[in-house]
Amino acid sequence: MNIVINISAFILSFVIMEFVAWFMHKYVMHGFLWNLHRDHHQGAKGKLHNNDWFILMFALPSMAGIFFGLYLKISVLIWIGAGIALYGLVYFLIHESFIHQRFKIFPKHIDNYYFKGIKKAHRMHHSHINKENGESFGLLVVSKKYFQ
Numbered sequence: 001m002n003i004v005i006n007i008s009a010f011i012l013s014f015v016i017m018e019f020v021a022w023f024m025h026k027y028v029m030h031g032f033l034w035n036l037h038r039d040h041h042q043g044a045k046g047k048l049h050n051n052d053w054f055i056l057m058f059a060l061p062s063m064a065g066i067f068f069g070l071y072l073k074i075s076v077l078i079w080i081g082a083g084i085a086l087y088g089l090v091y092f093l094i095h096e097s098f099i100h101q102r103f104k105i106f107p108k109h110i111d112n113y114y115f116k117g118i119k120k121a122h123r124m125h126h127s128h129i130n131k132e133n134g135e136s137f138g139l140l141v142v143s144k145k146y147f148q
Helices: 002-032 034-042 050-072 075-099 113-126
Strands: none
Touching: 002 034, 002 050, 002 075, 034 050, 050 075, 075 113
């Protein structure tokens, strides 16, 4: 039974992160922490960007789950932390590496319906360089309108 709970916690935490990321982007990044996110929309220079602070902010709950799960011997916390970490890895691969090509892991163009839709949605989002009207969407769940 414990394995079912742990696997469920892992999957659920990954899925919930899609909503958390959407919410944080819409209300925090395009809200009171716009000063950190601005360079992502207005063209950051160099290897590190102010927007990269969000990587640390999103990693903290994952690290805390894994640390406290190991320390307190509560396996479900470890799996929740791992689910959040997996979402972070997927985000890094899709957003930083595939879409923005900050890390040249994937080719610029992948002839795939889903990845074309994600790129199109992201281009629409980046068409707004200011704090307002920054259309927000999830990383993995993108509206059907971007697949047309």
